[in-house]
Amino acid sequence: MKFLLTIIGPTAIGKTALSIQLARHFNCDIISCDSRQFFKEMAIGTAVPNASELAAAQHHFIQNKSIFENYTVGDFEKEAVAKLDELYETNDFAILVGGSGLYVDAVLKGFDEFPDIQANVRLEVNKKYEKEGIAYLQNQLKESDPFYFEKLENENPQTLVNPQRMMRFVEVGIGTGKPYSSFLNLKKNTRRFTPIVIGLEAERNILYERINRRVNMMMEEGLLEEAKNLYPNKNLNALQTVGYRELFQYFNEEIPLTTAIEEIKKNTRRFAKRQLTWFKRGNNVKWFDFQTNKNTTVRYIDSEIKKSGK
Numbered sequence: 659m660k661f662l663l664t665i666i667g668p669t670a671i672g673k674t675a676l677s678i679q680l681a682r683h684f685n686c687d688i689i690s691c692d693s694r695q696f697f698k699e700m701a702i703g704t705a706v707p708n709a710s711e712l713a714a715a716q717h718h719f720i721q722n723k724s725i726f727e728n729y730t731v732g733d734f735e736k737e738a739v740a741k742l743d744e745l746y747e748t749n750d751f752a753i754l755v756g757g758s759g760l761y762v763d764a765v766l767k768g769f770d771e772f773p774d775i776q777a778n779v780r781l782e783v784n785k786k787y788e789k790e791g792i793a794y795l796q797n798q799l800k801e802s803d804p805f806y807f808e809k810l811e812n813e814n815p816q817t818l819v820n821p822q823r824m825m826r827f828v829e830v831g832i833g834t835g836k837p838y839s840s841f842l843n844l845k846k847n848t849r850r851f852t853p854i855v856i857g858l859e860a861e862r863n864i865l866y867e868r869i870n871r872r873v874n875m876m877m878e879e880g881l882l883e884e885a886k887n888l889y890p891n892k893n894l895n896a897l898q899t900v901g902y903r904e905l906f907q908y909f910n911e912e913i914p915l916t917t918a919i920e921e922i923k924k925n926t927r928r929f930a931k932r933q934l935t936w937f938k939r940g941n942n943v944k945w946f947d948f949q950t951n952k953n954t955t956v957r958y959i960d961s962e963i964k965k966s967g968k
Contacts, residue, residue, distance in 0.1 A: 659966055660746045660851040663959060665755040666762055666937050667858035668930035670868040672948045674707050676858065677755040679952045680959075681715035684751040688717045689738055691756035691765060693731070694899055696723045699888060702881045703901035705872065725888070725896040728780070730826075732772065735764040739849070746850065754853075759936035760823075766855075768847020775833035783829050787821060788893060795824035799838070802831040806839035816932055821898055854962045856955060857937055857945040866927050873923045876901065885909075900925045 663680055665673045681688050690696075694704040698721035706720060718741055723729045738754075742765075745752045754765055763769075786794050796818055800807045806827070810817050817823050827838040834841075860868070885905035888897055892906045901922050908918040937943065944958055 659750065661751050661963060661966075662742065662766070662851040662853045663751060663753045664762065664766065664853050664855045665753065665858065666759070666855065666943065667757065667948070668865060668933040669705070669757050669926060670872045670930070671858045671860060671865065673755050673757065673858060674705075674711060676856075676952065676955065677753050678707075678711055678714045680955070681753050683952070683956055684753075686749050686751040686753060687745050688715050688753045688755060689741060689765070690717060690719045691734070691738065691754055691758055691761040693734075693756075693758040693761050694896070695720055695756075696729060696734075697721065697725045697896050698723065699725050700884070700896070700899070700902070702876050702879050702884045703899070705876070725891065725894050728777075731760055731764050732769050734761055735769040738765050742851065752851070757933050759933065766849070766853050768849070770842050770844060772830055772841050773834055775829045779833040780825075780829050783825050783832065784893070784895070787825060792819055792821060792824065795821065795828050798828045798831065799824065803827065803837035803839050806837060809839075816935070822895055825895070852966050853942070854959055855940065855943045856958070857943045858948045859934070859945050860948045865930060869926050869930060870923050873901075873919065873926060877919060881905070882915075900929055 663684070663686075665677050665680070667673055677688050692704065694700055695706050696719060697704070700706075701721065707717065712720065719734070719738065742752055754762065756762060783795075796807075799818075807818075830836075830838045830841065859865075881901065882905060885902050886909065888902060889906060889909050891897060892902075897903075897906075904913075904918040904921040904925065907913050907921075908915050913921070946955060946958075
């Protein structure tokens with residue numbers, strides 16, 4: 659039997675540290691599913707593991723793509739599952755770690771398949787979004803897929819203000835002439851592993867203080883220079899990300915630098931809250947305080963393995 663030890667939780671909670679500890683304990687590899695750590699041009703602002711952390715365990719899907727590539731969650735699902743199949747040839751364990759809930763779900767549960775969308779459709783949707791804002795995307799989805807729009811409005815309203823998700827919904831609708839929701843749940847996905855899902859959490863004030871410290875550290879490590887180098891490409895989807903958007907506003911002379919830094923902290927805190935909302939939906943997650951000793955976590959994993967009959 660194969661096991662996928664999955665570590666989830668909000669940003670800055672300590673997922674990387676725990677994943678490395680568990681990788682060393684179980685002598686296995688780590689699959690990263692942080693949707694922004696894929697991009698090699700975005701190291702500081704995405705809190706990519708440092709050199710010593712990368713050397714401590716074998717990582718996959720860290721800085722393996724460029725911001726100029728069109729890389730979807732469906733692409734990641736296929737590549738991650740293929741990599742896991744490869745790893746399971748010689749090991750019963752692998753670790754999945756990250757804060758991107760949609761990408762975690764894609765690996766654990768499978769992702770719906772969609773037709774390829776022509777680049778010109780994607781470009782046109784992006785241009786209209788830049789000109790008209792999120793309202794354009796909302797109106798398009800409401801018109802082309804009213805039942806799905808209503809479902810999101812009632813069950814997951816934060817999605818309606820997520821530009822990347824909304825652009826995808828609209829692209830599919832325009833590119834195929836069919837509602838986005840018509841492609842959902844058309845196939846059953848099978849997995850060769852048993853997931854054991856561990857969530858890390860902390861009291862809100864502690865988490866927010868960790869986030870604030872991390873942002874300060876990023877600035878000290880050179881986030882401003884990194885964002886400046888990326889500024890000419892600021893309209894790329896990959897760069898519509900907390901930590902870069904706010905500094906782009908500073909470069910546009912819309913806000914002072916001190917305000918940009920405070921906005922990064924505030925928006926990261928909001929992002930962490932959305933992450934927790936997403937992850938708390940799951941019933942199969944064992945939550946631990948972020949300071950829990952690794953041995954306690956290992957004992958829990960061992961007990962779950964025994965329950966599985968290994």
